């Protein structure tokens with residue numbers, strides 16, 4: 001706490017005045033551009049690596065950047081993540097959802113171990129809320145990852161897209177650069193698109209291209225950020241050589257019928273930051 005107190009005192013004397021001015025500006029004209037789902041890992045600081053500012057994004061964090069599927073919720077039983085989707089995409093009419101996974105994810109490392117049935121037994125799940133969370137809400141990622149292990153990384157995997165009847169193809173780590181747990185993290189990041197699609201209150205927005213879903217992946221070891229390119233069917237590093245093409249892909253995908261092309265600056269800023 002002492003370190004936090006010293007940090008707060010530094011903030012009071014440096015950034016506070018500027019931030020309050022930004023709060024005032026945003027208060028009268030709030031136009032957040034994205035709902036950003038990422039892991040709670042202390043190394044993930046999305047506003048820093050996307051160079052975004054006050055008022056730009058709603059950020060939702062949990063263990064493993066998981067968005068639970070809607071079939072887990074009946075009547076009024078719900079969780080933070082769907083409520084955040086509604087607050088962001090319906091109440092505030094935000095047009096982009098970004099899901100961002102990362103390498104060396106402790107939640108994904110644990111999910112990988114949950115392949116072992118004794119490790120994920122009912123008794124162990126009752127003792128560990130984290131195991132229960134991952135077993136309940138990330139088992140589809142593990143199922144998809146098992147397909148990858150069976151087929152090998154040079155074969156494509158089929159994922160359900162954010163549109164209920166559409167699928168997309170992804171090659172996960174065809175060059176075998178990553179650990180198995182990192183591959184699971186990439187699979188898990190893409191698997192969240194189907195979970196977003198499971199919410200009826202988003203369906204019309206998704207079907208009419210008013211709402212777009214993007215997947216990012218952050219490499220903790222190098223600081224590089226990858227964008228899942230549906231055109232390239234894989235995660236592509238965002239760098240000087242790729243950023244223009246990726247921006248073009250985002251623009252083109254967003255300029256379909258019924259879309260709001262005005263809603264892209266944040267994704268482009270993520271891509272070019």
Ligand SMILES: [Zn+2]
Pocket residue numbers: 039040041063064065102104105106107108
């Ligand atoms: Zn993590």
